[in-house]
Amino acid sequence: MWLFKDKENEKSKSAPSDVDLSTQGFDLLQAMDAESIVVAPGEFVIYYSNGISNLNLIKDERVQNSDLLNLVRAVRRSGVMQEATLELPRGPIGAGTHDLLVRVTPLGDHGLIAILIFDDSEIRRLDSIRRDFVANISHELKTPIGALSILSEAVLEASDDPEAVIKFANRMQTESKRLTELVQEIIDLSRLQDDDPLKDGKRFDIAEVIHDAMDQSKLSAQVRKITLFFESTVKALVNGDRSQLSMAIHNLIENAINYSPDSTRVAIDLKVTNQIAEISISDQGIGIPEKDIERIFERFYRVDPARSRLTGGTGLGLSIVKHIALNHGGDVSVWSVEGAGSTFTLRFPIATEISESSK
Numbered sequence: 462m463w464l465f466k467d468k469e470n471e472k473s474k475s476a477p478s479d480v481d482l483s484t485q486g487f488d489l490l491q492a493m494d495a496e497s498i499v500v501a502p503g504e505f506v507i508y509y510s511n512g513i514s515n516l517n518l519i520k521d522e523r524v525q526n527s528d529l530l531n532l533v534r535a536v537r538r539s540g541v542m543q544e545a546t547l548e549l550p551r552g553p554i555g556a557g558t559h560d561l562l563v564r565v566t567p568l569g570d571h572g573l574i575a576i577l578i579f580d581d582s583e584i585r586r587l588d589s590i591r592r593d594f595v596a597n598i599s600h601e602l603k604t605p606i607g608a609l610s611i612l613s614e615a616v617l618e619a620s621d622d623p624e625a626v627i628k629f630a631n632r633m634q635t636e637s638k639r640l641t642e643l644v645q646e647i648i649d650l651s652r653l654q655d656d657d658p659l660k661d662g663k664r665f666d667i668a669e670v671i672h673d674a675m676d677q678s679k680l681s682a683q684v685r686k687i688t689l690f691f692e693s694t695v696k697a698l699v700n701g702d703r704s705q706l707s708m709a710i711h712n713l714i715e716n717a718i719n720y721s722p723d724s725t726r727v728a729i730d731l732k733v734t735n736q737i738a739e740i741s742i743s744d745q746g747i748g749i750p751e752k753d754i755e756r757i758f759e760r761f762y763r764v765d766p767a768r769s770r771l772t773g774g775t776g777l778g779l780s781i782v783k784h785i786a787l788n789h790g791g792d793v794s795v796w797s798v799e800g801a802g803s804t805f806t807l808r809f810p811i812a813t814e815i816s817e818s819s820k
């Protein structure tokens with residue numbers, strides 16, 4: 462009898478004893494650039510590749526997705542390969558999806574059926590996001606580049622007035638700093654759009670990540686005499702990319718500081734309800750007008766572009782936060798009252814299994 466091991470989870474599956482799997486094309490499945498599942502008669506799962514665990518398709522050695530199960534049954538009845546697209550939620554909450562192309566085909570002559578799962582549709586989706594993004598970026602880059610060009614002309618014209626030269630040079634520095642930040646955020650966002658943090662995700666304590674993110678904002682809080690407050694004894698393990706989660710929390714804390722008056726307080730809270738970790742960042746700042754609330758997570762959207770320029774904002778911070786949340790199978794929401802303050806809440810499914818190596 463052959464045993465198949467899912468390396469990551471150390472789970473073994475046994476194939477029916479009369480099946481010689483070496484002749485059933487399993488080697489081929491392992492070499493393919495697709496995730497795969499093999500089911501035996503009775504729709505019993507006897508093999509699945511490593512990446513399948515992220516998709517929540519299998520439970521108790523059975524295919525638990527009904528669309529997929531219907532395809533398997535159709536193949537068993539007809540003996541003909543079936544193809545379909547499948548949209549799976551990335552987690553129990555949030556609108557993030559895995560968009561998959563699925564092919565189901567008979568495998569060998571022992572009633573085995575192979576399910577092949579490709580990420581083609583994901584690639585098509587990313588292509589269209591990238592095209593939009595490039596159009597927006599060109600527009601956004603033109604503003605600081607235009608400002609630098611005008612300022613350098615002004616410096617040339619004021620060459621015999623040292624005070625004016627210093628003033629224009631200072632403004633040039635501000636614009637070039639802004640340009641650098643914009644380029645960095647564009648790079649961050651385009652990386653996030655390509656990445657799947659759940660694929661090679663690790664488990665870590667989200668409270669530690671909150672502390673990291675707070676440390677990064679210490680200086681900007683001090684300058685504005687803003688108190689950062691976090692006091693939670695909750696221990697929640699989240700699966701994903703630690704530096705991305707830290708970036709999301711950090712962006713929200715920076716915004717809370719930037720859009721608040723001096724000497725106010727930013728409170729961070731962590732709790733776990735129904736297997737969902739909830740991180741909220743509350744400020745006593747200017748708040749967000751109701752008409753803008755729907756749009757603030759869009760790329761380059763700012764409520765008040767002039768204010769955002771003053772704080773060095775790029776309009777990308779919240780779309781980065783939203784991407785990170787959705788890619789982790791979570792979501793982000795906001796509650797705000799103009800003039801009173803805002804609370805941004807990030808939610809992530811907590812990791813149910815705790816493996817020794819990632820503790």
Ligand code: ADP
Binds near residue numbers: 777
């Ligand atoms: P920016 O770089 O301009 O801060 P973001 O994407 O981070 O861009 O935020 C988009 C807009 O949402 C901001 O320009 C600001 O108008 C609004 N905003 C974000 N966070 C807050 C907050 N905590 N309080 C008030 N307004 C906020």
